[in-house]
Structure formats: C-alpha cells, structure tokens
Amino acid sequence: MHELAIVEALIEQVDRELHRAGQTGRVVELNLAVGRLSGVHSGSLRFAFELLSPGSVVEGAAMNISEPPATCRCRDCGHSEPIDELAAQCPSCGSGNIVIEGGRELTLDSIELEPNES
Ligand SMILES: [Zn+2]
Known part of the structure; x- marks a missing residue:
C-alpha cells in the first residue's frame, strides 16, 4: 500500500522537525493537506497511521487531514x-x-x- 510509505516518511519528517526545534514534548496533533488530485486516499492514510504510529514520536497523536x-x-x-x-x-x-x-x-x-x- 502506497499510503504506508507516505506515513513512514511523514513520521520521519516529524521526528526531524522536532529534533531541529529541540522539542521533546508529546505530539498531540498533526495537520496534513492532501490534495484531491494527489491520488492519496485519506482513509488509507489514517489506517496506515494507526498501524505505524505506536512506538513512534506520533503515538497517540490525532491526524487532521484537509483536502484542498x-x-x-x-x-x-x-x-x-x-x-x-x-x-x-x-x-x-x-x-x-x-x-x-x-x-x-x-x-x-x-x-x-x-x-x-x-
Ligand atoms: Zn471555458
């Protein structure tokens, strides 16, 4: 599933951003923009997120997806x-x-x- 790779990259990105900002706090929310023509299904994205987030920096965080x-x-x-x-x-x-x-x-x-x- 394409979305798994996307979420994997996303979690890495969050990890990098937190490092760069010197943040150690818990992530409570992620806000994503997924264009309607991007070919990415937001339901699959959520599913992949549920699958991959445990044990990562975004464990327990809510994922908000806007679809411009x-x-x-x-x-x-x-x-x-x-x-x-x-x-x-x-x-x-x-x-x-x-x-x-x-x-x-x-x-x-x-x-x-x-x-x-x-
Ligand atoms: Zn015309």
Whole structure:
C-alpha cells in the first residue's frame, strides 16, 4: 500500500522537525493537506497511521487531514471553478484549453505539541 510509505516518511519528517526545534514534548496533533488530485486516499492514510504510529514520536497523536480541491481555469472563456476530479474540458464552455491548478499537494502543514508544563 502506497499510503504506508507516505506515513513512514511523514513520521520521519516529524521526528526531524522536532529534533531541529529541540522539542521533546508529546505530539498531540498533526495537520496534513492532501490534495484531491494527489491520488492519496485519506482513509488509507489514517489506517496506515494507526498501524505505524505506536512506538513512534506520533503515538497517540490525532491526524487532521484537509483536502484542498484543485481549480480548473479556462484559457478561452476565463471560467474558473474548483474540481474534485481531473477535468479534460472547461465545465462552462467545453474548451480543452484549460489549466488545472493545485489539488496535488501532500504536505505536513503543522505539528501541535503538548504544552510544556515545567
Ligand atoms: Zn471555458
């Protein structure tokens, strides 16, 4: 499963970020952006996370996934609208002269740590 490798890389990234920031606190929340056209299934991502997080730096953390849509912009009529699936034609005028923007990102937006109570 593709998503396992993604989550593995994600956990490594969190580990590195914490190290760089000199943080030792517990991770309570991860915020991810997974574009609707990224081909990554957020349900599988959660499943992989459940599988891999025990014993890692993100054990017990909640994973929040936002799914930003892509935008289809038409070069002919100037129409622009968010899309959930890859489009081949402008939804407004039917022209094939379109640009698909965004929606493919797979990024770790932020890491929330348990507040230090020292
Ligand atoms: Zn158009």
